[in-house]
Amino acid sequence: MSHYKTLRKGFTALELILVIGFLAMISPTLFNLLTSIKSNSSRKITNEKISVIQEVVKRIYMINLQEVENNCAGWSDLACSQLSLTPSIISTTKLGINTKSTAVIKTLKDIGCSVTGTNPQYQVECFDGKGQNLNFAGINLHVPNTLYSSVYANNLPRLDINSTDGRTRSVNFSDETSYSLSHSTQKLNDIGNAIKSFTRIAKMREVNNVCSDVATSAQNPQGGLASFDDVLIPWVWKITASNPNDICSGIQDTSTNCGCSSATVLNWETDSQYCSIDTDTELTRVLGNLGLGNLYRTDGFGNRITIVPMSDANGNSVSCPPSAPSPLYVNTPMQGKVRIGAYNGVTWFTYIDVYSE
Numbered sequence: 001m002s003h004y005k006t007l008r009k010g011f012t013a014l015e016l017i018l019v020i021g022f023l024a025m026i027s028p029t030l031f032n033l034l035t036s037i038k039s040n041s042s043r044k045i046t047n048e049k050i051s052v053i054q055e056v057v058k059r060i061y062m063i064n065l066q067e068v069e070n071n072c073a074g075w076s077d078l079a080c081s082q083l084s085l086t087p088s089i090i091s092t093t094k095l096g097i098n099t100k101s102t103a104v105i106k107t108l109k110d111i112g113c114s115v116t117g118t119n120p121q122y123q124v125e126c127f128d129g130k131g132q133n134l135n136f137a138g139i140n141l142h143v144p145n146t147l148y149s150s151v152y153a154n155n156l157p158r159l160d161i162n163s164t165d166g167r168t169r170s171v172n173f174s175d176e177t178s179y180s181l182s183h184s185t186q187k188l189n190d191i192g193n194a195i196k197s198f199t200r201i202a203k204m205r206e207v208n209n210v211c212s213d214v215a216t217s218a219q220n221p222q223g224g225l226a227s228f229d230d231v232l233i234p235w236v237w238k239i240t241a242s243n244p245n246d247i248c249s250g251i252q253d254t255s256t257n258c259g260c261s262s263a264t265v266l267n268w269e270t271d272s273q274y275c276s277i278d279t280d281t282e283l284t285r286v287l288g289n290l291g292l293g294n295l296y297r298t299d300g301f302g303n304r305i306t307i308v309p310m311s312d313a314n315g316n317s318v319s320c321p322p323s324a325p326s327p328l329y330v331n332t333p334m335q336g337k338v339r340i341g342a343y344n345g346v347t348w349f350t351y352i353d354v355y356s357e
Helices: 013-071 102-110 174-207 235-240 280-289
Strands: 088-091 094-098 114-118 121-125 135-139 158-162 168-171 305-311 337-343 348-355
Touching: 013 094, 013 102, 013 158, 013 168, 013 174, 088 135, 094 102, 102 114, 174 235, 174 305, 174 337, 174 348, 235 280, 235 305, 280 305
Parallel strands: none
Antiparallel strands: 088 094, 094 121, 114 121, 135 158, 158 168, 305 337, 337 348
16 A cells, blocks of 8 residues: 655645744844944944044144145245145035145045045045035134134134034044144244354354454454443344354454444344344244254244344334444343244234343
């Protein structure tokens, strides 16, 4: 007797009902799970993009600071007038990025940002993990062709980056501005110390240069001044000279064989423009005389330095330009205060005062 097995095809009505019921039960959970996975993925992408933007704008701060320090006498110089330490806000969805660095612009493009404009001024839109625009806001940001002073008033720059999930990430540039403040202090002190050293040496050379009717050495030529004149003359002014190492020579008073008739424009500047040293040409000459390089044309924020060789308590020039050295010298002040700092023509944002010796 043969036994046959009957092959079943399909599902019974009961089985189908059970399967449909099971799927109906788990589908909300499955949907929520898939939505959560997608949301977490887009949030992760958003966070990664914002992290890159934060790093880029911090890099731009230091790149542009180095650019203006090495190549310009402040942000108003033509070569640097289109640059800025921080981004600027063009609109809620668009940043102004002002830099000559093509590398950082490429980085923004690599994370999907839309970049328009030409070097060194770009307009940048960036997007979150869902493809929606990131929004931007900021305070105390630097704009091109302006002196940057807000940090001196304890107003730190901040860039806010907002995503569609309602989160805000900020860049406060705290490390960068802390470096700039310290850098400014160091630069101003270096200039002040160089001026004091220069003046001290210039005065001692002239004190040792006694009145004589004949030249006895290169350090003691014909002429010279009496010691009581040497201590009155503001030798600090020689930081402005085209030839600052020249010493007094040339008899003006035959009864004493004293004189300084060779104090021409080469070693005693007569141009009143040097009463406030604030152009590239003037700063280059003076900093060269002090043995400092062009890096000292700017403060720690890239602002052009101003030097007032003969200053009052408010940083205003006085008795300038001083009369050339001569016997029985009369000119005030006898000892000059020198103001060094960042100045916009109205306000000194940072400065130090040193006394020439």
